Amino acid sequence: MTRDFVDSSASIPGPRGGVDGLADIAAAGGLHNYQLRLHAEYGPVVRFALPGAETAVSVADPVLLEATAKIDERPDKLFEFLAPLQESGNLQTIPEEEHTPWRRVLLSVLAGRRSHEAHFGQFVNLACGLADQWAEASSQGPIALQQNLSTLSLRMICEYALGSGTASPEQAEQIVSAFEDVLTEQLARLYHVEMPGTDEERAVRAQQALTYLRAVVDDVLAAHQSGAQQSDSSDLIAALADAGQSPARIRDTVLMTMLAAHHTTGVAISWTLYLLAQHPDAAERVAEELDRVLGDRLAPDYADLKHLTYLTMVLKESMRLYPPGPYGAREATEELHIGDYTITAGTTIFYPIWAVHLNPEYWPSPELFRPERFSAEESAARPRLAYIPFGVGPRSCEGASLATIEAELTLAILLRRFRFELAAEHPVVSIERFVLWAADDIWMNLTARQPVELC
């Protein structure tokens, strides 16, 4: 382990040079890769320079991470790019006293079994619709998984969050397309991606799309408030309204939920199919489990999911190797002791999710795909924070259980219907684009496993 940078206040090891670290991060191919390299070179606690974070410390050891697990504050600067999408304060960085009650409402819906069951049938319809399209399209050539599966997860979250607002297929399409306009513009600005049209034309288009999305939420809210629409604990907008959240905060929540749910769930499913295509034994074992649990049905019921234990292990192992969100961040609110180091209040702390998942101390041969790591016995033998695809503590992902259900049911439907084989002419390269993304998508050739019948 190298220790070529020693700071007088903290003695945390880290690299020299680079006034702001940006050049080093770019050379490494993104922050997630950079953190991986820093931890391999300097050990589990690393200090590095980053614009917007005077002092950044990254912690890749799950036991040491416990000291940070109660922090309820994110660094403003790192998330300010999301501020233009929010009317009532940036939900990523609102203060703890506003965040805690908001999180409680969100969890009461997103993590509740009632809402999972209520939306399950519609999720199955959407996933089966995609499988039908693929059955047709696969005779023409390979399928771009990431693009298709991100759109599927966007459709699912729109249905989930907006319910009656997506009643007609035309309106559902309009909402999906408006959200994609907003997101594409946002990501293009963040990652300096060249886009067609002038800056002004794109800004106007994105603003119109945002205004339209907000109006859709207002319509759903008005229907709830007029009593025209029945609501229960599966209804996100109704729950937020009943808890006294302002209309602006409700609009922001729906938008933030769509943003948080869209690419993350889509890439989780795509990377899982990618890994299974490279591990035919595991793919065969998933197929056998699906045959056994589903019998002659093409899609699972909600109650089937808990019997798909091997598929669950495969999904977990895929999110270990390709965590959709490759890092998280907090701001230390008071002095912290992390192992031998003292971290001062105000320090930006990174959760280098990828480096935590590849830490060889807790994951032997970490690069190997081995779903058995997630058997009950092996899981129980690891520290709690060795596996953190959904983050840590009071700002961790409220959608974790919903995302898992969406991913499992979609994988069950697709793996029951098709065999997946990587298209040789399309190499797969991971890059960070807000999520851990495949630069040129993940292209697969599909063949039917089952005689094709509609779900």
Ligand code: HEM
């Ligand atoms: C496989 C899919 C998903 C993954 C891997 C994922 C991962 C994450 C991660 C790493 C964070 C940051 C956590 C932290 O800072 O500790 C996060 C935050 C969040 N996620 Fe997810 N997410 C997924 C799907 C979803 C879905 C489906 C929803 C909503 C329906 C959602 C809603 C949120 C929200 C609202 C936050 C902000 C949390 C807060 O600040 O309180 N996510 N997610």
